[in-house]
Amino acid sequence: MNKIEAKNVDVYYGAKQALFDINMDIEANKVTALIGPSGCGKSTFLRCLNRMNDVIDICKVSGVVKINDYDINQKDTDVVRLREKVGMIFQKPNPFPKTIYENISYGPEIHGVAQSKSEMDNIVEESLRKAALWEEVKDRIHEPGTGLSGGQQQRLCIARTISIKPEIILMDEPCSALDPIATAQIEELIDELRKEHTIIIVTHSMSQAARVSQNTGFFHLGKLIEVGSTDKIFKNPTQQQTQDYITGRFG
Amino acid sequence: MNSVIFLTIVLLALSSYFFGRKKAILIQSNKRLTALPKFYGYYLAIWCGAPAFLLYALWSIFEPSIVRFFILSDYSSQGLLEGELNLFYEKVKSLSRNQYSGELTAELQRSAEKYLNFRDIAKWSKVVIVLSLLIASTGYAYTKISNNTKTREPVEIFLKGVFFLSSLAAILTTIGIIFSLLFQTIEFFQVIPLFDFVFGMHWYPAKAFVRDASEALDPSMYSDTFGAVPIFAGTFFIALIAMCVAIPIGLLSGIYMAEYASKRLRQYAKPVIEILAGIPTVVYGFFAALTVGPFLKDLGLSLGLEVSAESALAAGGVMGIMIIPFISSLSDDVITSVPQNLRDGSYAMGATKSETIKRVIIPAALPGIVGSILLGVSRAIGETMIVVMASGLAANLTLNPLESTSTITAQIVVILIGDQQFGDPKTQAAFALGLSLFIVTLVLNIVALSVVKKYREKYE
Numbered sequence A: 001m002n003k004i005e006a007k008n009v010d011v012y013y014g015a016k017q018a019l020f021d022i023n024m025d026i027e028a029n030k031v032t033a034l035i036g037p038s039g040c041g042k043s044t045f046l047r048c049l050n051r052m053n054d055v056i057d058i059c060k061v062s063g064v065v066k067i068n069d070y071d072i073n074q075k076d077t078d079v080v081r082l083r084e085k086v087g088m089i090f091q092k093p094n095p096f097p098k099t100i101y102e103n104i105s106y107g108p109e110i111h112g113v114a115q116s117k118s119e120m121d122n123i124v125e126e127s128l129r130k131a132a133l134w135e136e137v138k139d140r141i142h143e144p145g146t147g148l149s150g151g152q153q154q155r156l157c158i159a160r161t162i163s164i165k166p167e168i169i170l171m172d173e174p175c176s177a178l179d180p181i182a183t184a185q186i187e188e189l190i191d192e193l194r195k196e197h198t199i200i201i202v203t204h205s206m207s208q209a210a211r212v213s214q215n216t217g218f219f220h221l222g223k224l225i226e227v228g229s230t231d232k233i234f235k236n237p238t239q240q241q242t243q244d245y246i247t248g249r250f251g
Numbered sequence B: 001m002n003s004v005i006f007l008t009i010v011l012l013a014l015s016s017y018f019f020g021r022k023k024a025i026l027i028q029s030n031k032r033l034t035a036l037p038k039f040y041g042y043y044l045a046i047w048c049g050a051p052a053f054l055l056y057a058l059w060s061i062f063e064p065s066i067v068r069f070f071i072l073s074d075y076s077s078q079g080l081l082e083g084e085l086n087l088f089y090e091k092v093k094s095l096s097r098n099q100y101s102g103e104l105t106a107e108l109q110r111s112a113e114k115y116l117n118f119r120d121i122a123k124w125s126k127v128v129i130v131l132s133l134l135i136a137s138t139g140y141a142y143t144k145i146s147n148n149t150k151t152r153e154p155v156e157i158f159l160k161g162v163f164f165l166s167s168l169a170a171i172l173t174t175i176g177i178i179f180s181l182l183f184q185t186i187e188f189f190q191v192i193p194l195f196d197f198v199f200g201m202h203w204y205p206a207k208a209f210v211r212d213a214s215e216a217l218d219p220s221m222y223s224d225t226f227g228a229v230p231i232f233a234g235t236f237f238i239a240l241i242a243m244c245v246a247i248p249i250g251l252l253s254g255i256y257m258a259e260y261a262s263k264r265l266r267q268y269a270k271p272v273i274e275i276l277a278g279i280p281t282v283v284y285g286f287f288a289a290l291t292v293g294p295f296l297k298d299l300g301l302s303l304g305l306e307v308s309a310e311s312a313l314a315a316g317g318v319m320g321i322m323i324i325p326f327i328s329s330l331s332d333d334v335i336t337s338v339p340q341n342l343r344d345g346s347y348a349m350g351a352t353k354s355e356t357i358k359r360v361i362i363p364a365a366l367p368g369i370v371g372s373i374l375l376g377v378s379r380a381i382g383e384t385m386i387v388v389m390a391s392g393l394a395a396n397l398t399l400n401p402l403e404s405t406s407t408i409t410a411q412i413v414v415i416l417i418g419d420q421q422f423g424d425p426k427t428q429a430a431f432a433l434g435l436s437l438f439i440v441t442l443v444l445n446i447v448a449l450s451v452v453k454k455y456r457e458k459y460e
């Protein structure tokens, strides 16, 4: 069964339509990459999956987005529960202006996950370990998270997200502000996280999509042109546009 | 006469702008200019106006003392005291205006005639010399204008000079005010011991009524008169009441404006709040004195409480209302400038709006909010009219908000209305209070600004 099924999704920013009739299935415990030229609607689609478009006043979403066979676009969907299940990593690392510890404990606290201080300590350590950050920060977890390097901050944000054990993690160009070494670390991490989470990653780097993903979807001008296994999309696309984009002829 | 000269200079400078530009445009028809024609205009206007104006200003400053010197030079050999010379000179001047009513002497008459004479000469020579300087400098600059005159640099230098002089004037007046405060305060403390002022428990400046000069310098006259504790306490007490009103309401409305209000509402409500900040404090003052004070008194009566018609509560409460817009609008600004990606990060964790505000946005904006509160406190401490009108003028030492107290600013008013003399400790006490107030608000402002600055560095 598919983890996520999007059916006939249209998105408008005011009068301007940003996504046109998107239909896409996303498999569980795989990494799905979304690629396409700038402004084609990748971020917008990603934000449909945890209803972050609600935050933007002028944004209107229609269509069906089913997660675990439940349509999240219904009126009575509990957005707090939804976002507990669907975490999100942003393009620019955005740690809260709090300590490293508090950054991680934020999620478990608002969702009432931990019953005691020691349980919380465990969650913090486990999340930092999973995000491959523990060794680097274990002596300074009570210092501000904003004092870390860019790559460390991004891993802190990943640790923050996995602290509440989401089933799905959405990543919007998570490496675009990072150097190659930090990028390699995050990519390795993504492969590790795939065991427990379903991951959808937006990226501008073809090679990154090829390295980390099992499935790939190609967007162009608000439409989903082609979706399939990464191998097939990169080696043997059915659409001419996909071929052109992947070989760098436009975009 | 003076304004005529001044206007003439301005008009001539204006017209020379057009002459300069015209000449440049004529030259332009066959040679390339080094700058736009308007720079030639500015150049000529500056050469026309600036030297003449400078001379005119210097002349006006020095003329009176030079005239005085010439008049009094006839008498300087007679061994008169400085004071007698001054008096004589004042008599000469009033005689020359036909306003003298004392005894007429031949000397006086002669000097008055001479004075008038000198003034006449000075006046006309001023006109002639200033205008000839103007013509000379304009003519010089006009003949110098050619296609490759450097006009841009002199204009820039001149403008830089104007900016520099303006800021110099601002700084010098501030320093002058501080020094005059300082000198008078030092004189005050030569009569009243610093210790008595800072730790004294009784403030009755009305008691310091001195009959003659010998009494004025006798410290025993002032025991228990200038103890500032009651008014320092009153100042902080009223400011405290004001902040108890202003901080919660201001902060909550700032948060509402920044986070909840729709764009439309914000667009109208924010200017309205900012208009509130522009209401003159005297209006708040009579609101406090005529509406809030009596209301509290009646309310107290019906509850069986003794409430003075002029109470710290009325003054502090209304002062708090006055400060609300400051805190609201400043904290609205700092909250709005918290980066959107922090909000997104929090929402994406499944936090609700109020959780996000409480746990992410307020902590991030805290330094700016603290800065706005400190600025509010310094307004509260410096506020005068509301206290004068609504909280009475007697400096009671009390912590009961239903009684009347007084503040530093209100006491300065008390001291300086009615009979006063320069150099008497009662008047100087006002300077000592002014200096204390200045120091307190200065420290508050410095702390507030540095907190706000730290906040800016964190996000940019």
Ligand SMILES: Nc1ncnc2c1ncn2[C@@H]1O[C@H](COP(=O)(O)OP(=O)(O)OP(=O)(O)O)[C@@H](O)[C@H]1O
Residues within 6 Å of the ligand: A013, A018, A036, A037, A038, A039, A040, A041, A042, A043, A044, A045, A056
């Ligand atoms: N908040 C917004 N308000 C109005 N229009 C928006 C908003 N966000 C995105 N859009 C528009 O929607 C379209 C899709 O934007 P989106 O951010 O999804 O593109 P993207 O594929 O993520 O691009 P990039 O690769 O540059 O991040 C663009 O045309 C953009 O101008």
Ligand SMILES: [Mg+2]
Residues within 6 Å of the ligand: A042, A043, A044, A172
């Ligand atoms: Mg994007």
